[in-house]
Structure formats: C-alpha cells, structure tokens
Amino acid sequence: xxxxxxxxxxxxxxxxxxxxxxxxxxxxxxxxxxxxxxxxxxxxxxxxxxxxxxxxxxxxxxxxxxxxxxxxxxxxxxxxxxxxxxxxxxxxxxxxxxxxxxxxxxxxxxxxxxxxxxxxxxxxxxxxxxxxxxxxxxxxxxxxxxxxxxxxxxxxxxxxxxxxxxxxxxxxxxxxxxxxxxxxxxxxxxxxxxxxxxxxxxxxxxxxxxxxxxxxxxxxxxxxxxxxxxxxxxxxxxxxxxxxxxxxxxxxxxxxxxxxxxxxxxxxxxxxxxxxxxxxxxxxxxxxxxxxxxxxxxxxxxxxxxxxx
Numbered sequence: 001x002x003x004x005x006x007x008x009x010x011x012x013x014x015x016x017x018x019x020x021x022x023x024x025x026x027x028x029x030x031x032x033x034x035x036x037x038x039x040x041x042x043x044x045x046x047x048x049x050x051x052x053x054x055x056x057x058x059x060x061x062x063x064x065x066x067x068x069x070x071x072x073x074x075x076x077x078x079x080x081x082x083x084x085x086x087x088x089x090x091x092x093x094x095x096x097x098x099x100x101x102x103x104x105x106x107x108x109x110x111x112x113x114x115x116x117x118x119x120x121x122x123x124x125x126x127x128x129x130x131x132x133x134x135x136x137x138x139x140x141x142x143x144x145x146x147x148x149x150x151x152x153x154x155x156x157x158x159x160x161x162x163x164x165x166x167x168x169x170x171x172x173x174x175x176x177x178x179x180x181x182x183x184x185x186x187x188x189x190x191x192x193x194x195x196x197x198x199x200x201x202x203x204x205x206x207x208x209x210x211x212x213x214x215x216x217x218x219x220x221x222x223x224x225x226x227x228x229x230x231x232x233x234x235x236x237x238x239x240x241x242x243x244x245x246x247x248x249x250x251x252x253x254x255x256x257x258x259x260x261x262x263x264x265x266x267x268x269x270x271x272x273x274x275x276x277x278x279x280x281x282x283x284x285x286x287x288x289x290x291x292x293x294x295x296x297x298x299x300x301x302x303x304x305x306x307x308x309x
Contacts, residue, residue, distance in 0.1 A: 017154055018066050020154055021154060023151075025071055026074075028071070028113045029075060033075070033113075037105065037109040040108045041105060044105050044108070046105070047103075048104040048105070049103060050102070050103075050104035050107050051100075051289060051290055052099065052101070052287045052289040053098075053099050054097045054099070054115070054286070054287045055094060055096055055097060055288075056092060056095045056283070056284070059092050059093070060090070060091055060122055060125070060126035060129075060283040061088065061089065061091070061125040061128075061129045062088070062089050062091055062097060062122050062125065062162070062283075063087045063118075063124065063162035063163070064087065064117050064118045064120070064121030064122060065083045065085075065086070065087055065097070065098060065118065067117045068098065068114040068118045069083070069098075071110050071113050072107070072110045072114055074110075075106050075109050075110035076102060076103050076106020076107065076110065078103050079101070079110070080101045081098060082099045082101075084096045084097060085097060087125075087162045088125070088163075097118075100287075107289065111287055115285060115287060118285060119282035119283050119284070119285050121155055121156070121158070121159040121162075122282070123281050123283045124156055124159035124163065124276060124277055124280040125162040125163035126283050127276055127281075128142060128144075128159070128162075128163025128164060128276050129164055130257060131165070131257060131271075131273060132164035133164075134260050134261050134264075135261055135264035138264040138265060139264075139267070139269065140263070140269065141165075141166050141269065141270050142160075142165040142166065142271055142273065142276075143165065143167070143168045143250070143270050143271065143272040144157055144160040144165060144166075144273065144277055145168055145272050145273070145274040145276075145277070146168070146171070148278070149277070156277045157170065157277075160276055160277065163276075165276065168272055175205075176203045176205040178192045178207040178208065179227075180208055180229070183208070188217075189207060189209070189214060189218055190217060190220075190221060192207070193205065193218075193222075193223060194221075204225070205222075205225075206223060207223050207225075207226055207227065208227040209227065209228060210230070210231075211231075212235065212238060212242060215239050215243070216242070218247075219246060223247060224248070225249070225269075225270070226247050226248070226250065227250045227251075227252050227272075228249055229252055230252070230253035231251070236249075236266040236267075237266045237267065239268075240266055240268060248269040249267075249268045249270070250268065250270035250271070250272055251263050251266070251268045251271045255271055255275070256275075
C-alpha cells in the first residue's frame with residue numbers, strides 16, 4: 001500500500017500516518033491519565049525537570065519512535081524527544097533507543113503510554129524480522145494479514161514493513177480476496193471470481209484454493225494471485241509446478257517460524273502470516289529517569305516517634 005511506505009531514507013512513517021492515529025493516542029491518554037496523574041502530581045514538584053533514557057533490554061527491531069514522540073509531545077508540549085536510532089534498526093540489550101527531557105510530571109504521565117506503543121510495534125517488527133531472516137535466499141516475500149488489533153491496523157502494518165515484510169491489503173475495500181465462504185455462497189470459484197471482478201474491475205483480485213483441483217479452476221480465471229490455503233509441503237510443490245509462473249502463489253494458514261523456510265523452498269511467491277500482528281510479543285524496553293537540574297527532590301525527614309507516657 002502506498003500510504004504505508006516509509007519516508008525514503010529515514011525509516012520513519014510519513015507524517016500522515018502519525019496524524020491518522022491521533023485519535024488512538026487520545027484514547028490511550030484518556031484511559032491511562034484520565035482526569036490526572038495522581039501519583040506524579042503528588043510526588044513531583046511542579047517545576048522539576050527530568051531526563052529519561054529509553055533502552056533495549058532484549059534483541060529485536062525498533063518500530064514506533066515517531067508515535068512515542070507524538071505521545072510525549074501531546075501530554076507535555078515542552079518535552080524534548082530525541083531518537084538515537086531509526087525505525088527498522090536492530091537493537092541488543094543496553095542499546096540507547098531514545099532520550100526525553102523536560103517537565104517531570106508530564107514525562108512520567110506519558111511514559112507508559114509511549115512505551116506501550118513502542119514496545120508493541122517493535123515486537124511486531126522483531127517477529128517479522130525473524131520470519132524474513134528465516135527465508136533469506138529464497139524468492140518468497142513475507143506478508144501480513146488483516147488480523148490486527150482494532151484501531152491499530154495502519155501502525156501494525158507499518159511495523160511489519162519495519163521488520164522487512166510487506167503489506168497485504170489494508171482492508172476490505174482495496175483488494176478483492178475471494179475466500180472459501182464467498183465461494184460457498186456463490187456456488188463455485190468461477191462464479192465468485194466473475195461476480196467480484198464484474199463489480200469492481202479496477203481492483204486486483206486474489207482467490208483462495210484448498211487443493212490442486214481448485215487451483216486448476218482458478219488458473220483458468222483472470223486473477224492476480226492465488227492463495228494456497230493450509231496445503232502441505234508436497235501439495236505446495238505440486239501447485240508451484242502446476243502454476244508454472246503464470247500466477248503468483250501465496251501460502252497461507254498456520255505458518256510457524258520453524259517451518260517457514262521449508263514453505264519458502266517450495267517456490268511460492270508469498271507467505272502470509274497472521275501471527276505477525278496477532279501474536280507478536282512486545283519487545284522489552286524500559287525508561288529510567290534522573291533529575292536534570294540542580295534542584296534535587298528529597299523526602300521530608302520524619303519526626304522521631306513520640307515517647308509513650
């Protein structure tokens with residue numbers, strides 16, 4: 001999708017993606033801060049300035065730095081956010097990812113919200129990178145799916161790109177994907193594809209098949225891609241031989257990291273993986289702060305206990 005491409009040479013998402021998820025940032029702020037950060041407002045003096053360092057605690061790939069910056073800026077405009085790497089970069093434990101400086105109350109109020117976005121998106125980029133690395137040297141391309149968290153689709157698909165994968169369709173409106181339920185309702189693969197193509201002739205069309213007989217039927221139709229649903233390795237190899245390069249083939253269904261190299265070796269062109277977005281563990285990141293100014297906040301000394309009379 002063109003609107004999901006990173007800005008050339010930067011690894012960062014274009015500004016319109018950050019703007020598109022502003023409502024998501026507002027929702028995150030409302031659910032976490034609500035009417036105010038009770039702890040930070042009670043513990044930190046109003047004028048205290050802090051300096052925070054976001055570091056990696058595990059190996060992975062980073063995605064979402066501009067989103068984290070947008071969160072800090074929205075909660076406290078005076079905060080200064082500095083990225084030390086770019087989205088798509090690899091990190092190891094101890095690597096400095098970013099720094100943030102400014103009013104302490106706002107920084108601590110925004111910390112968890114910013115890290116939630118950054119850890120989630122970096123986890124997706126990290127898992128995607130693992131799949132991409134596993135099929136290195138083959139012609140196959142790793143794709144995502146629509147199995148994303150509600151409201152996060154643009155961000156999660158962006159994170160897939162930062163991990164080296166590519167995006168499948170963004171939604172139900174930008175590609176025709178004729179799947180098993182459409183075929184059942186229409187009565188046949190041919191009927192479903194012909195109806196879909198006639199209704200939206202300008203959209204690319206892909207059709208799902210479950211066996212070689214269905215593949216033969218699909219190959220006779222005018223489609224841009226054929227999805228091989230839950231086929232075994234031998235059947236996928238036969239499908240590649242049968243298609244003979246006439247139509248790109250996409251392997252889909254229960255794709256696991258330990259078998260993705262074998263799937264790529266069958267000769268399929270694409271491998272779509274729902275787990276990239278629905279099951280990626282968050283990347284472990286942390287932010288530690290220290291007082292930036294000479295003003296040091298100390299707890300008041302307690303009075304000695306009163307003697308019992």
